[in-house]
Amino acid sequence: MAVLTLYHAAPSRSSIVRWMLEELGEPYDIHLLSLVKGEQQAPDYLAINPMGKVPALRHGDVIVTESAAICTYLADEFPAAKLNAPVGDPRRGPYLRWLFFAAGCIEPATVDHAYPHKEKPRRGALGYGDYDSVMDVTAKAVEAGPYLLGDQFTAADVIVGSIVRWGLQFKLMPDRQEFTDYVGRLEERPALQRTVALDAELAAAS
Numbered sequence: 043m044a045v046l047t048l049y050h051a052a053p054s055r056s057s058i059v060r061w062m063l064e065e066l067g068e069p070y071d072i073h074l075l076s077l078v079k080g081e082q083q084a085p086d087y088l089a090i091n092p093m094g095k096v097p098a099l100r101h102g103d104v105i106v107t108e109s110a111a112i113c114t115y116l117a118d119e120f121p122a123a124k125l126n127a128p129v130g131d132p133r134r135g136p137y138l139r140w141l142f143f144a145a146g147c148i149e150p151a152t153v154d155h156a157y158p159h160k161e162k163p164r165r166g167a168l169g170y171g172d173y174d175s176v177m178d179v180t181a182k183a184v185e186a187g188p189y190l191l192g193d194q195f196t197a198a199d200v201i202v203g204s205i206v207r208w209g210l211q212f213k214l215m216p217d218r219q220e221f222t223d224y225v226g227r228l229e230e231r232p233a234l235q236r237t238v239a240l241d242a243e244l245a246a247a248s
C-alpha cells in the first residue's frame with residue numbers, strides 16, 4: 043500500500059492535490075468519496091476531516107487537510123521533486139506569499155464574486171480587500187512567467203494555477219491575457235494533463 047492516500051472526489055478541489063501528487067511522482071492511493079451521497083459526512087471521514095470536506099491527505103500517521111496546506115506539506119516532505127523554495131532560500135518569502143494569498147485572498151474573492159453579498163462589505167473588513175485588487179495583483183504575479191517564481195514551477199503554481207483555471211472555466215475571473223497565458227502554460231504540463239484525464243475517468247464512472 044502506498045504511504046500517501048488522497049481522500050478524493052472528482053471533480054472537486056481535491057483534484058488540486060491530485061495534480062500536486064502527479065507532479066511529485068510519488069506513488070499514492072486514492073480513497074474515493076461520493077459528495078453526492080454525503081460520504082464526506084460519515085463519522086469515519088469526519089474523524090479525518092471534521093469539516094466534512096475533500097481533500098484530505100494521509101501520509102503514514104499524519105493527516106493534513108486544506109489543499110494549500112497539503113501542497114505545502116508535500117513539497118517540503120519530498121524536496122527532491124523541487125516543488126518548494128526551501129527554508130533559507132530568499133524565494134521562500136514570495137513562495138509562501140502566493141500559497142497563502144491563493145487560499146486567503148484569491149479563492150474567497152472569487153467565490154464571493156459568485157455569491158454577491160446583499161450589502162457591499164467594507165474593504166477594510168475583508169481579508170482580501172476587494173475583488174478587483176486581488177485580480178490585479180494576481181495578474182501581475184503571473185504575467186512575466188513562466189511561473190510565479192520565474193523558471194521554477196512550485197506548489198504555489200499548483201494552488202494559484204488551479205484557482206485561476208477554475209475561475210476562468212466558471213467565468214468567475216476576468217478573461218485577462220495574463221490569466222489565459224498562464225493557464226495555457228500550466229496545461230502543457232504532463233502532470234496536469236494526467237490529472238485531468240484520470241479525474242474525467244473517475245467522474246464518468248461515478
Ligand SMILES: N[C@@H](CCC(=O)N[C@@H](CS)C(=O)NCC(=O)O)C(=O)O
Binds near residue numbers: 053056
Ligand atoms: N478550504 C478547503 C475547501 C475544500 C472544499 O470546499 N471542498 C469541497 C469540494 S470542492 C467539499 O468537500 N464539499 C463537500 C461539502 O462541503 O459537503 C480546501 O481548500 O481544501
